[in-house]
Amino acid sequence: MSRILEGVGASAGRALGPVHWIDWDIPLVPHRTIRPEEVADEVERFAQARARALELVSHLQAETAHRIGQFEGKVFESQAMMIEDPDLIQGTLSYVRDNFVSAERAFDWQVLEMRIRMQESAHAMLVDRLADLHDVRVRVLSHLLGRGDPGDLVTDMDEPSILLGTELPPSIAARLDPARILGVVLSGGSRGAHGVILARALGIPVIVAVGRSLDSIADGDRLLIDGRTGEMRINPSPQAVEGFHRAIAQATHRREALQKVAGQPTKTKDGVQTVVQANLELPHEAEEAARLGADGVGLFRTEFLVIGRREIPGEEDQLREYRTVLEAFPGREVTLRTFDIGGDKFPLFLHLPPEDNPYLGWRGIRICLDMPELFGNQLRAAIRASADGNIRLLIPFVSTVEEIQRTRDMLTEAYAALGQEDSGARVPLGVMVETPAAVELLDLLAPYVDFVSLGTNDLTQYVLAADRGNGNLGKLYDPLHPALVRMYRRVVEESVRHELDLSVCGELAGDVLGVAALLGLGYRKFSVAVTGLPEIREVLRNVSAEGLSNLMRKLDRAESGDEIRRAVARYLTENGVLPDPVPIGLSGE
Ligand code: PEP
Ligand code: MG
Secondary structure, eight states: OOEEEEOEEEEOOEEEEEEEEOOOSOOOOOOOBOOGGGHHHHHHHHHHHHHHHHHHHHHHHHHHHHHTOHHHHGGGHHHHHHHTOHHHHHHHHHHHHHHOBOHHHHHHHHHHHHHHHHHHHTOHHHHHTHHHHHHHHHHHHHHHTTOOOOTTTTTOOSSOEEEEESOOOHHHHTTOOTTTEEEEEESSOOTTSHHHHHHHHTTOOEEEOOOGGGGGOOTTOEEEEETTTTEEEESOOHHHHHHHHHHHHHHHHHHHHHHHTTTSOEEOTTOOEEEEEEEESSTTHHHHHHHTTOOSEEEEEGGGGTTTOSSOOOHHHHHHHHHHHHHHSTTSEEEEEOOOOBTTBOOGGGOOOOOSSGGGSSOTHHHHHHOHHHHHHHHHHHHHHGGGSEEEEEEOSOOSHHHHHHHHHHHHHHHHHTTOOOOTTSOOEEEEEOSHHHHHTHHHHGGGOSEEEEOHHHHHHHHHTOOTTOGGGGGGSOTTOHHHHHHHHHHHHHHHHTTOEEEEOSGGGGSHHHHHHHHHHTOOEEEEEGGGHHHHHHHHHTSOHHHHHHHHHHGGGOOSHHHHHHHHHHHHHHTTOOOOSSOGGGOOO
């Protein structure tokens, strides 16, 4: 009898295969006491083990940069930082000197203390770093215990498999071969963990945060996973397996068919021209986005260039990354969203104590305006990159007019620093409408900006007072809630009134029902995750803008998101558009 488990989808894609548990751990560190005269030797052994671990980490960084990308290589910087962490070193040495225990025992205690502090903080960024700490622990202890490098754990399988574990340490992720590793499922982990970012960059489906129920899966079981929805089926029935193969064949067929029309414009059935751009998290995604026919980049989340870094990213570093994206989109819009750090993303260089309400705290433009060096580097890099392409700058988390005024001033200063004038030909500036204040103040923000991008992800959490990352809130976090749908309509009206270019970059635009509703409300420009490009373009080609506009008018007085969703789904089904609502990877039973 097959069973279904659920986690959080962290890297889209489906897979079917036998499971292989990874045990990247040092099960038992022996308790060994030392004599006072041995202290110096233990201190030296510890220094050597750290040096060796650092060497391996920098080797992995170089290998990853070469195999996957420069940015991906940088995920190892935080491990290097942990190995050199003064508290970790001093704490270990104190245990050796004061308690006369071996270097491995002392180091293990220190790591344990650090781990507890990180777990207690409940700070998303710190929780993301737990897998890095685990990696460092295993690496340093392996040297101290004379076990050699434990990095070949994922190559000793007989056949291509789905990896199971508690976390995915970056040093394992960096070595994954997509031909042999069909997918990864973790009881812990998070979307932002370094190992998960690497697996995503390699195109491997990943599910995280399954919890302890994952332990019920044993080596030898077979698993069917859907990395988009986070669902998995253990020992699927022959019908489910057949359904999976059929779905894969259909998806391949559909992808091929959609790729044939990749270069064609996305017009609705009634001839309304729409624009579908890509949301990028990493520069190297640009190439795939261009191949799938994206009309430029509507949102490049540049903060992924700073997370895990211990220094403010330099102008030259950024320029290189921005040019990578521009190269994939010659002449097309490339919208750089300035660093949206804070919330759940804290780079290490901020050295911030956790905030009680990080989503209502020091975030996005607030941090950038308070840190002129950080913001200045980014603005200058963007201006310089604009010589090579069509760059636009998008400002996140704006809630006051002053923030946009000050951003304009800083942009003028950045031009001056480069010996250029902030003329009419400057980089277009846009505001993310993702706080209720920005919706209300759009007419006052309009004189300072050239374009507007609707951020439905944050707007939903701020309007409904429902944390976007809190799984317990379930249906409460609903971007199609009538309160939001009414706001979306007002944003269209204000943008038209003030002649502002308007797009949507929140996840709602990448949802089949969402994009149809938005089209009906008057939106014409959408920016969606790279994997969603073909599907969203197909939906837009098969609906009528006028038909959906009439429908959304009728739904002006809808009382719930479900009512809106049901009505839009009915419209799509009647027009033969809605794909099978059952996640295809799991259908057939
Ligand atoms: C949004 O809030 O809708 C958005 C696109 O930004 P992010 O998801 O990066 O916060
Ligand atoms: Mg946002």
